Amino acid sequence: MELSERVQRIKPSPTLAITAKAKELRKRGIDIIGFGAGEPDFDTPDYVKEGAINALKEGKTKYTPSAGIPELREAIANKLKEKNNVEYTSSEVVVVPGAKMGLYEIFATILNPGDEVIVPAPYWVSYPEQIALCDGISRFVELEENEGFILTVDKLKDAITDRTKAVVLNTPSNPTGAVIPKKELEKIAQFCLEKNILIISDECYEEFIYEREHVSIASLSKEVREITFTVGAFSKSYSMTGWRLGWVAAPERFIKPIINIQSQTISNPTSFAQYGAIEALKDGGKFPAMMREEFKKRRDYIVEEIRSIEGISCVKPSGAFYVFPNVSYYIRGNISNDVDFVSYLIEEAKVAVVPGSAFGKEGYIRMSYATSMDNIKEGVKRIKDALKKLS
Numbered sequence: 001m002e003l004s005e006r007v008q009r010i011k012p013s014p015t016l017a018i019t020a021k022a023k024e025l026r027k028r029g030i031d032i033i034g035f036g037a038g039e040p041d042f043d044t045p046d047y048v049k050e051g052a053i054n055a056l057k058e059g060k061t062k063y064t065p066s067a068g069i070p071e072l073r074e075a076i077a078n079k080l081k082e083k084n085n086v087e088y089t090s091s092e093v094v095v096v097p098g099a100k101m102g103l104y105e106i107f108a109t110i111l112n113p114g115d116e117v118i119v120p121a122p123y124w125v126s127y128p129e130q131i132a133l134c135d136g137i138s139r140f141v142e143l144e145e146n147e148g149f150i151l152t153v154d155k156l157k158d159a160i161t162d163r164t165k166a167v168v169l170n171t172p173s174n175p176t177g178a179v180i181p182k183k184e185l186e187k188i189a190q191f192c193l194e195k196n197i198l199i200i201s202d203e204c205y206e207e208f209i210y211e212r213e214h215v216s217i218a219s220l221s222k223e224v225r226e227i228t229f230t231v232g233a234f235s236k237s238y239s240m241t242g243w244r245l246g247w248v249a250a251p252e253r254f255i256k257p258i259i260n261i262q263s264q265t266i267s268n269p270t271s272f273a274q275y276g277a278i279e280a281l282k283d284g285g286k287f288p289a290m291m292r293e294e295f296k297k298r299r300d301y302i303v304e305e306i307r308s309i310e311g312i313s314c315v316k317p318s319g320a321f322y323v324f325p326n327v328s329y330y331i332r333g334n335i336s337n338d339v340d341f342v343s344y345l346i347e348e349a350k351v352a353v354v355p356g357s358a359f360g361k362e363g364y365i366r367m368s369y370a371t372s373m374d375n376i377k378e379g380v381k382r383i384k385d386a387l388k389k390l391s
């Protein structure tokens with residue numbers, strides 16, 4: 001066999017695939033409205049770009065330390081202290097080329113073959129694939145629409161085995177937008193402490209919470225901080241998805257091996273991108289707040305519109321920029337699953353969405369509202385018209 005067993009375990013990212021398909025149709029002159037993209041539709045702020053441009057002009061174009069430049073590690077540690085209420089020293093922060101790579105490095109750091117990671121489903125598409133790449137096993141915990149897709153400690157209790165090494169928390173969540181309430185986080189943290197389970201807290205959407213404050217689980221106590229990886233990124237918060245920059249913060253016993261992995265794989269995150277990121281953090285959260293206000297308007301509009309469609313229910317998400325409507329009513333006749341439903345929408349409505357099954361939940365679709373209000377209005381109208389034909 002030419003290919004390794006490891007690489008044969010993984011599938012390509014279905015969310016990137018749908019974005020590519022929409023792009024290809026657009027290239028052929030077909031006017032597609034895309035609800036597939038997992039990235040803000042705002043440009044990266046100019047002051048961030050200038051930070052990178054100045055770095056380029058000043059010749060900051062060489063290798064940096066594998067953990068990232070000290071000024072950026074320091075700035076991230078400060079942000080985590082001031083905004084997230086968690087005290088990390090800069091040596092407990094590693095700059096990573098995107099949260100995605102950071103998560104992969106965490107799994108590579110903690111998993112031995114056969115170790116289990118609890119993954120609440122619906123989940124972000126890359127967790128199970130990365131866990132499999134690192135020889136681990138995903139134990140899925142089903143989250144339910146009638147519970148707002150919120151993870152509870154009782155669900156964790158049901159999933160634990162003697163091989164459980166860690167649990168992935170993603171709050172706010174991609175794809176559901178669910179936010180785990182502080183009270184539940186406290187119970188989850190207590191349980192993980194008692195059972196010796198590490199916490200991987202993916203907080204990429206921390207800036208997009210609409211009715212309450214974001215809570216970093218590591219902020220709950222010193223003991224919780226000791227068993228937690230706090231993962232964040234510039235990607236969504238500062239509309240810097242293409243820059244590939246994020247961070248992992250954790251006790252040094254975990255950060256050191258992650259830095260070793262980086263030193264033997266990527267060497268370092270891109271030098272001039274890191275200088276841009278320093279400027280992003282200097283804005284004190286103004287840019288994300290601007291996006292948050294806009295996303296909230298869009299969320300309110302899209303939820304109401306989707307709920308007005310016959311047969312569709314939709315939880316109002318508290319965070320991120322996705323809705324996750326239940327479309328199982330339309331899964332009948334020629335449409336035998338959510339993938340068929342998504343194909344029907346692309347062909348009939350010229351609208352691109354992602355099937356729930358890509359996130360481990362059949363019968364749903366994920367729609368990103370990180371697209372203009374005009375697109376949302378037109379896209380929803382097209383969906384309504386296409387579904388009327390099925391009713």
Ligand SMILES: Cc1ncc(COP(=O)(O)O)c(C=O)c1O
Nearest residue numbers: 038098099100124174233235246
């Ligand atoms: C939940 C979640 N975690 C991590 C990532 C990866 O972020 P990055 O672009 O910083 O690698 C994404 C991106 O879609 C995401 O939705």
